[in-house]
Amino acid sequence: MFTGIIEASGIIEMIRQTDSGYRVHISCPILRDSINVDDSIAVNGICLTVAELRPNGCAVDAVRETAERSTLKNWTKGTQVNLERGMSLNERIDGHLVQGHVDGRAVLSSTERRGASADMHFTCEETITKMIVEKGSIAVDGISLTLTSVNRKGFSVAVIPYTFSHTNLHELKPGKRVNVETDIIGKYVLKHLTHNKELNKTTLMSWGYEL
Numbered sequence: 001m002f003t004g005i006i007e008a009s010g011i012i013e014m015i016r017q018t019d020s021g022y023r024v025h026i027s028c029p030i031l032r033d034s035i036n037v038d039d040s041i042a043v044n045g046i047c048l049t050v051a052e053l054r055p056n057g058c059a060v061d062a063v064r065e066t067a068e069r070s071t072l073k074n075w076t077k078g079t080q081v082n083l084e085r086g087m088s089l090n091e092r093i094d095g096h097l098v099q100g101h102v103d104g105r106a107v108l109s110s111t112e113r114r115g116a117s118a119d120m121h122f123t124c125e126e127t128i129t130k131m132i133v134e135k136g137s138i139a140v141d142g143i144s145l146t147l148t149s150v151n152r153k154g155f156s157v158a159v160i161p162y163t164f165s166h167t168n169l170h171e172l173k174p175g176k177r178v179n180v181e182t183d184i185i186g187k188y189v190l191k192h193l194t195h196n197k198e199l200n201k202t203t204l205m206s207w208g209y210e211l
């Protein structure tokens with residue numbers, strides 16, 4: 001489990017296919033001495049397990065399902081990634097509960113700079129937008145962000161200066177794909193309501209769902 005508060009940026013040193021999926025080598029000297037083999041680490045929002053420690057970072061493995069659902073298979077040498085170690089339950093949660101289980105991908109349509117901050121607009125499938133709400137939380141490439149607007153075709157987020165400059169968001173160009181994970185609480189609420197359609201028909205229709 002993670003919080004969506006990025007601890008460091010890493011650089012992909014190598015990515016290669018294996019029999020089961022992909023082996024990814026990540027350079028991140030800042031976190032090197034604070035991670036161990038078998039630890040969970042979120043890489044651009046994907047929960048992966050440290051398989052090997054390397055001089056300047058670590059290596060992680062990903063199965064094919066993870067690669068197909070996320071942007072991982074499009075990473076290349078030199079790609080900047082956001083990194084976060086697994087959360088500790090005796091610390092404050094400054095972001096929101098993030099599992100590292102990517103729901104899908106979104107595409108950056110535009111970035112509007114507002115001084116040092118930014119408004120970023122993404123398009124995505126309705127399977128994602130139906131699980132998010134305005135002023136709710138969403139993880140974009142593992143970054144906990146607040147939704148400023150939502151429609152059936154996409155969503156927008158406001159990014160504070162520190163987050164914009166200390167993550168890979170400042171490198172994103174229109175057309176770039178990102179990993180998206182919606183709030184787990186919203187998923188459970190939606191499942192409960194859709195499994196009790198008749199009882200909750202009025203509520204669902206008020207939210208704009210077609211039954």
